[in-house]
Every structure is written in structure tokens, then in C-alpha cells.
Amino acid sequence: MSRTLLSPSRSFTVAILLAISAAGAAHAAVHEVVQDGFTFIPANLEIQVGDTVHWTWQTGSHTVTSGSACTPDGLFDAPLNTANPEFSFTFDTAGAVDYFCTPHCALGMTGTVTVSASSDVPESAAALGLRAYPNPFRAGTDVALSLEEAGPVRVEVFDAGGRRAALVHNGWMAAGPQRLHWDGSREDGSAAPSGIYYARITAARTVRTLLLTKVD
Numbered sequence: 001m002s003r004t005l006l007s008p009s010r011s012f013t014v015a016i017l018l019a020i021s022a023a024g025a026a027h028a029a030v031h032e033v034v035q036d037g038f039t040f041i042p043a044n045l046e047i048q049v050g051d052t053v054h055w056t057w058q059t060g061s062h063t064v065t066s067g068s069a070c071t072p073d074g075l076f077d078a079p080l081n082t083a084n085p086e087f088s089f090t091f092d093t094a095g096a097v098d099y100f101c102t103p104h105c106a107l108g109m110t111g112t113v114t115v116s117a118s119s120d121v122p123e124s125a126a127a128l129g130l131r132a133y134p135n136p137f138r139a140g141t142d143v144a145l146s147l148e149e150a151g152p153v154r155v156e157v158f159d160a161g162g163r164r165a166a167l168v169h170n171g172w173m174a175a176g177p178q179r180l181h182w183d184g185s186r187e188d189g190s191a192a193p194s195g196i197y198y199a200r201i202t203a204a205r206t207v208r209t210l211l212l213t214k215v216d
């Protein structure tokens with residue numbers, strides 16, 4: 001019920017176009033972490049949604065394993081040794097991700113990647129003219145976008161804590177103006193509480209975010 005793909009809008013006062021193109025490519029930085037003895041350097045990293053962290057091995061045999069308190073949480077778990085001297089992971093969700101080295105966690109070989117969405121929102125949304133209407137909204141809102149070329153598009157909504165509230169669209173989309181409706185409900189069908197949300201649009205290898213405000 002939250003996956004309504006509307007036909008191309010005939011109202012350009014509503015459907016403000018979003019051109020997802022190479023010219024407007026989102027910043028998607030790669031951050032380097034080096035294994036040095038029983039430490040990751042830097043141990044604490046602050047990045048933005050869509051960024052990639054690249055770990056590089058130097059000596060010994062280690063792992064890069066997500067989780068807190070030396071307990072894997074399943075997000076990623078990769079060896080870091082002479083046979084696997086590097087590992088990359090792209091962070092798609094805001095929030096703090098703890099990780100550790102399995103054999104050396106008790107020695108304090110841990111790290112944290114803090115993924116931020118909020119600081120990137122105004123700049124990226126403005127650069128693309130991305131709009132939702134209405135916004136703020138009560139019952140539901142339409143996200144307007146326009147692809148230069150047809151291709152796969154994923155539109156997700158996250159709450160302020162980085163938890164996904166809804167998958168609005170995940171599939172092929174034609175070129176030209178489109179509107180995607182989020183009815184304001186969570187994936188389990190319950191109504192999302194009022195507050196700040198982020199719509200994240202993934203298309204043409206770029207990631208865009210748009211601030212949404214749900215009011216009572």
C-alpha cells in the first residue's frame with residue numbers, strides 16, 4: 001500500500017523535476033582505515049550516508065567484523081590478512097556502526113563508523129530541486145523526480161534514528177517526470193508517528209536525500 005507508482009504528472013506546479021545526472025553526482029567519498037598492529041587507524045570515523053570505508057591490512061591476521069561488545073551483528077564480516085589485504089563497505093543507513101577484529105577484540109581492536117545523513121540533506125536536495133508535496137504533510141506525500149534515462153530506482157524513507165520506515169519504490173522507472181506516493185505508513189502497516197524523516201533516492205549510482213516532516 002505504500003508502493004504506489006503514479007503515472008507521470010501533468011502538473012508541473014506539483015512535479016518539480018529532479019534531474020539525476022552525472023553533473024549532479026552526489027558526493028560519495030571513500031575513507032581509508034589502516035590496520036596497524038592491534039588497532040584500526042583511525043578507530044573512529046565520521047562519514048555520510050553513501051560513503052565507503054576501505055580497510056587495508058599491514059601485518060598479522062585480522063578481521064573487520066561489525067557488532068558491539070565483540071558480538072557480530074551480521075552487517076559485515078571480512079578477513080583482513082595476507083590473502084585478503086583489503087575490504088570495502090558502503091554505508092547506506094545513518095547511525096553508528098561498531099566493528100571489531102575477531103581474534104583481537106579483547107585486546108581493544110575495535111572501531112566505530114558514525115554515518116550522518118542530516119548534514120548532507122539541504123545541499124543535495126537543493127542541488128537537484130528535489131521536492132515532496134505536500135511537505136510538511138499529515139496523511140501522505142508525493143516525491144517528484146525525473147530521470148534523464150530509464151533505470152532502476154529505489155526510494156526509501158528513514159526516520160531520524162536511521163531506521164527504515166518504508167520502501168516506497170524499488171524497481172525500473174521510465175525516463176521523464178514521475179511521482180511516488182508515500183502514504184505515511186510503516187512497512188508493518190502502522191502509521192508512522194509525526195516527526196522528521198528522510199527520503200533516500202538511489203538512482204544512476206547516485207544517492208539523494210530529502211527531508212520530510214510529518215505533522216499531527
Ligand SMILES: [Cu+2]
Nearest residue numbers: 062101104109
Ligand atoms: Cu586483529
